[in-house]
Amino acid sequence: MFTAYLLERADSPHAADATARLETRIPSVFTEEDVASVRAKTESSWLITSGRHTRSEVILRFKATAAARIRERLVYEVGEYLALIVDGKVIAQQMVVAPPTGEEFSIAGTFTPDEAKALAKKIKTALR
Numbered sequence: 001m002f003t004a005y006l007l008e009r010a011d012s013p014h015a016a017d018a019t020a021r022l023e024t025r026i027p028s029v030f031t032e033e034d035v036a037s038v039r040a041k042t043e044s045s046w047l048i049t050s051g052r053h054t055r056s057e058v059i060l061r062f063k064a065t066a067a068a069r070i071r072e073r074l075v076y077e078v079g080e081y082l083a084l085i086v087d088g089k090v091i092a093q094q095m096v097v098a099p100p101t102g103e104e105f106s107i108a109g110t111f112t113p114d115e116a117k118a119l120a121k122k123i124k125t126a127l128r
Helices: 018-023 064-074 113-127
Strands: 002-006 035-047 051-062 081-086 089-095 104-108
Touching: 002 113, 035 113, 051 064, 051 113, 081 113, 089 104, 089 113
Parallel strands: none
Antiparallel strands: 002 081, 035 051, 051 104, 081 089
């Protein structure tokens, strides 16, 4: 089971009851029913000041029927945190940097390429 909830400022995903508090919130931002696919993406570039720069992220592609609803929900939540939950456990919490564009939503952070692949794999497994 895969679900995403917005965190309230008082929430801490490290607290023992954080997942229980999140799962009692209605409605969730999105669930596995809304996700069409997930993939890890890594881009490399060269910066004159610091050399090679690598950016890794996980891209969620929403089903067309859910994309507009999710975009409308997240457009006012930029700067807030989203908790991603798989099988009752918080696997990541990421700041909403921008609402989804089209049907895609980027979960970006300080992921290494391997961490992004591992997160995408956890989510893919929950979608089956």
